[in-house]
Amino acid sequence: MSVTIGIVGATGAVGQELIKLLLDRMFPANHIQLFASSRSAGKTISVGQHSWEVVEAVPEAFENIDLAIFSAGGSTSLALAKEAVARNCIVIDNSSAFRMDADVPLVVPEVNPDAVDNHKGIVANPNCSTAVALMGLYPLHKEFGLKRFFASTYQAVSGSGAAAMIELENQVKSWSEKKPLECNVYPHPIAFNLIPHVDTFNENGYTREELKMLNESSKIMNLPNLKASTTCVRVPVFRSHSIAINAEFEKPVDIEVARKSIEAFPGCELVDMPEKNLYPMPLDFSEKEKCGVGRLRKDLALDNGLSFWVVGDQLWKGAALNAIQIFELMQKKGLI
């Protein structure tokens, strides 16, 4: 049973990781097809020994594709995902276009694998910081029952795509040469700076990124009464998002039980020996499948509360890896 996978947005940062991860998993290169906008169509992309010609993403292009992973932004997904589904192609969508759609399962395989069962052609991949945060929140929720949480993110520039990674690199170079820093992707310099602004602002003063953390966590964990307040901040780190979380639970918390639940959770690595200077850091969790959880402690301002720190590769668990894990889950369930 051979499956052909299409990657839409193949030239982007996530697209590139999707190709690498599929090849790492011994997925046959000749069953991968790369799609992009007309601007990139015709280009050749090479990864390792393999090369592909990029095909323009138009409705007809999905005729012979079994599963397409969309990672080219919301407007591309809105324009093409349903066209792909109409051609019997299953879509795993990395954009925010369908995530809160009641008909579309929003899936983190370690958290809500059975949500894929009722898919109607599209399965949504969560927001990057939400996926990473859940690697800490969900195992603790299973143990103690999550009521609400406060999160502050430290988000890498990879979340804004390949151009943002180049922008940080160029700004650091300009800074070394005492030249002015050029800003194209972000409205302000990101080198040696922080920008408390990820995605666009909503009327209530939160950014859409900040609201995703609440809405998507609530949908994925099936917790309609969950409360959350998040501040999302872009930091001068290339990849891997980090999140400081204060979480309140229904039941009294126990640190040792909390540690064990993190250790036992498949998507997590417990890195929590502060006395030996061991805690998760973005440099250590880049190109890692697992997310790191550490700095676990009883929260001083909540009755049944835990504070902790989660770090995960934004391009992997926050995007490409989770999408591939959804594909693998669907294959295991015989849905593909």
Add this chain to the structure above:
Amino acid sequence: MSVTIGIVGATGAVGQELIKLLLDRMFPANHIQLFASSRSAGKTISVGQHSWEVVEAVPEAFENIDLAIFSAGGSTSLALAKEAVARNCIVIDNSSAFRMDADVPLVVPEVNPDAVDNHKGIVANPNCSTAVALMGLYPLHKEFGLKRFFASTYQAVSGSGAAAMIELENQVKSWSEKKPLECNVYPHPIAFNLIPHVDTFNENGYTREELKMLNESSKIMNLPNLKASTTCVRVPVFRSHSIAINAEFEKPVDIEVARKSIEAFPGCELVDMPEKNLYPMPLDFSEKEKCGVGRLRKDLALDNGLSFWVVGDQLWKGAALNAIQIFELMQKKGLI
């Protein structure tokens, strides 16, 4: 009435800012004396057109000093502050040595100016992230009555002194040249990384820096029942600390009233027009006297809650400036 000011730790990052700020305020250069450890004694320090020879900080050196600002770490303060006081020298101490001492006022002039009245020779200057956080917390507290808060810090390397600023610079250079990053000040690379570890770890899993935010805020605002949970993180920014805060109040909050209270507060600048990409950022608040407060919004997870973002120059409001403001306050009150 001429006052002679001694600066202990004159060769450090904060010491240098103390000299610059005093000169900016037209404080006479010949009434400044610089002290440091025996290692630095004899060195000449020049700022602008002025030069001083650094004198070794020994008890007798404080005989003719009216006021000494200590900024050379806790052990120097413990060894010498009381010796200075015994010689009729008032001490403003920037270390954590005496901050929680019941006999020592811990002062942010905009918040608790009258606390200096009962000083017994030593006045403590608060921790840098606490001083910056209070610029947002205190005006809101006056309006709505603070009950508890959650804070995540984004702390610049300047907080670890001049050597840490050089370490970040060197690591960025090594990174550009694809050389390994050398770590001396921090246990891990800070360039393009985050280190969730500021100061040493306490048994309860919090760092001392994280506990200072609660204990010092509680003392300065005279709120013995205040609750707070903080996560302190070092980020690759040269100076200016940033803090994301979720605060809960006694009274219902109103955003416009909150904005006005921030605007009216002397230590604050309201920078809160997200629709125009305006919010406080560390690059904009370095070498600024005021701290920036922005991203003000009703907290989605607290009943009477506000979320906001504060940024302030760690070396200024977080250290040197606040110390000088304490000196000026004491002068105005006729205490010097």
